[in-house]
Amino acid sequence: MNHTQRRSSSRVKHVILLCLVAVLTACGGGGGGGGGFLPIIPVTPVAPPETPPATPPETPPETPPEAPPQAYTVGGSVTGLIGSGLVLQNNGTDDLPVAADGTFIFSTQLATGANYAVTVKSQSKILTRVCTVTDGTGTIANAAVTNVAVKCTSPPARFAYVASTATNELTGYIIDPSSGALSAMSAPPVATGNTPIFTVLHPSGRFAYVLNVSGDSISSFTIDGTSGALGPMTVPVTSTPPFPVAMAVEPTGRFAYVITTTGISSYTIDQTTGALSATGTPVALASPLGPQLMTADPTGRFVYAISAGTNEVLSFAINQTTGDLTANGTPATAASSALGIAVDPTGRFAYVPDPSSSTIAMFSIDATSGALTPLAIPGINTPNPVGLLTVAPSGRFAYAADYVGGQVLIYAIDATSGALSSAPVSSVAAGINPQYIALDPSGRFAYVQNASGATVLGFNIDADSGALSPMAVPPFALPFGASLFVLSR
Known part of the structure; x- marks a missing residue:
């Protein structure tokens, strides 16, 4: 290669080098107006895919409150009563005065499964009669008790x-x-x-x-x-x-x-x-x-x-x-x-x-x-x-x-x-x-x-x-x- 050719080749390399520098300078974000060889296109960064919110654990349906147990009355009948003064009790309380033969019902109700015990708290003032209770104890079983029997009779002669x-x-x-x-x-x-x-x-x-x-x-x-x-x-x-x-x-x-x-x-x-x-x-x-x-x-x-x-x-x-x-x-x-x-x-x-x-x-x-x-x-x-x-x-x-x-x-x-x-x-x-x-x-x-x-x-x-x-x-x-x-x- 002759000298002329070598100089021409050197210029070409120099020009290419300058162009590369210019391009690199433009790419560095300097200056606003132009002057570069290629337009600068802004690149919008791609957001990472959104993570869906965590699904809260499923709340089980609320259990409705239990209904209170059913309550029932305790009662029965009295026969043979003469005079006043007879008082009955249930479970040692709930005093119930009884004035005559007929049915009776205690005011306090009892829930299923509860025990009852009917007793005589005080006898009639007529001493010739004594009142006793039969079928007076038991357990409430989803129904009112109606068969307690209080029978007043004269004690036998001894x-x-x-x-x-x-x-x-x-x-x-x-x-x-x-x-x-x-x-x-x-x-x-x-x-x-x-x-x-x-x-x-x-x-x-x-x-x-x-x-x-x-x-x-x-x-x-x-x-x-x-x-x-x-x-x-x-x-x-x-x-x-x-x-x-x-x-x-x-x-x-x-x-x-x-x-x-x-x-x-x-x-x-x-x-x-x-x-x-x-x-x-x-x-x-x-x-x-x-x-x-x-x-x-x-x-x-x-x-x-x-x-x-x-x-x-x-x-x-x-x-x-x-x-x-x-x-x-x-x-x-x-x-x-x-x-x-x-x-x-x-x-x-x-x-x-x-x-x-x-x-x-x-x-x-x-x-x-x-x-x-x-x-x-x-x-x-x-x-x-x-x-x-x-x-x-x-x-x-x-x-x-x-x-x-x-x-x-x-x-x-x-x-x-x-x-x-x-x-x-x-x-x-x-x-x-x-x-x-x-x-x-x-x-x-x-x-x-x-x-x-x-x-x-x-x-x-x-x-x-x-x-x-x-x-x-x-x-x-x-x-x-x-x-x-x-x-x-």
């Missing part, structure tokens, strides 16, 4: 007592709970006053009172609840007006009444010791009553007595605070030979036998005043004279001693009207001259005392028909000169 006017003693006997048979008590008789003609037992079964007609006094005794043995009271003798002939203790056990030839005296009874205390002013009577029986009605509100001199049945209201007696309206008419008055267990009807006319007078009792009104059919004839009549604890039957015919007459009582009619089995032989019939308060046994007081015949009572069937045991001998035979719970 002991019997009779006073002797010949020996001036009170003797006790034991009643077999299965057969009703009598046996002598191991405890000896206790001394009374002179001529003890009438024995009355406290409705609680804790005390006994003996009316001494010649001594113008009342002999008082305690009764051992286990053996029936008699013991002296802290106040063993209480004075009475002259010639006391009959006595009654009303069924709440708070007051006692003694009838004399001139009036009726009232006494309060100490509920702990049984001691008697005279109270108030004796009720004066226009005519002597004579040796008649006196009756306190089963509800504890009234006392009835027969005035032999005026041929009347006298009715008295009992002051529930003081025990004082107040005459109730016009007395009912009675025969002069009537010996006593019997009242049915509900206190709705009364019956007065009249030996002189061989009839039994029948009355309804006003629930408010206690006044007696003859029934639509005022009386029923008896085949022979009857002296004393006793109404069964069930209130369905009445028994009269036919001392001439030597039998016990059996009558059915109409539950609505109170009228008597002959029972399907209308009589049973009862020895010589039966005069008095004592009925076991449970309604299972009857004891018929003859006129001489020397023996007692025992009978079983059919609960459905009222019929009497003789016990397998022979007649039971009583002390000579025995007065009326009485039973105690």
Whole structure:
């Protein structure tokens, strides 16, 4: 290559080098206007792909709150209740006073699965009845409880007592709970006053009172609840007006009444010791009553007595605070030979036998005043004279001693009207001259005392028909000169 060619080649290389420098300078971002060999195209940077937001975890649906457990009532029925004072409880609380037969429901409801326990907190003030609960415990099972049963009944007699006017003693006997048979008590008789003609037992079964007609006094005794043995009271003798002939203790056990030839005296009874205390002013009577029986009605509100001199049945209201007696309206008419008055267990009807006319007078009792009104059919004839009549604890039957015919007459009582009619089995032989019939308060046994007081015949009572069937045991001998035979719970 010649020199000229070499110089030409060198320029070309130089020019190329300058162009490259110019290009590189332009690419370096200097100056704005141009002057470069190629336009500068801005490059927009490519953003990295966006990361999608994280999906929050799926929230499970809320569980609805559980419904409160279903609650149900507890209740049942009460039967046989007499008087006020019964209070029931459920689970030891939720006190429920009950005033009459019928259904009851506790106010507090219980949830399914809860336990219930119905009990008696306090008994009726009428001490002749005791209320017990059956079907009272269990567990609530998706339904109301309606089958609790509260049944009020008279406790069975466990002991019997009779006073002797010949020996001036009170003797006790034991009643077999299965057969009703009598046996002598191991405890000896206790001394009374002179001529003890009438024995009355406290409705609680804790005390006994003996009316001494010649001594113008009342002999008082305690009764051992286990053996029936008699013991002296802290106040063993209480004075009475002259010639006391009959006595009654009303069924709440708070007051006692003694009838004399001139009036009726009232006494309060100490509920702990049984001691008697005279109270108030004796009720004066226009005519002597004579040796008649006196009756306190089963509800504890009234006392009835027969005035032999005026041929009347006298009715008295009992002051529930003081025990004082107040005459109730016009007395009912009675025969002069009537010996006593019997009242049915509900206190709705009364019956007065009249030996002189061989009839039994029948009355309804006003629930408010206690006044007696003859029934639509005022009386029923008896085949022979009857002296004393006793109404069964069930209130369905009445028994009269036919001392001439030597039998016990059996009558059915109409539950609505109170009228008597002959029972399907209308009589049973009862020895010589039966005069008095004592009925076991449970309604299972009857004891018929003859006129001489020397023996007692025992009978079983059919609960459905009222019929009497003789016990397998022979007649039971009583002390000579025995007065009326009485039973105690």
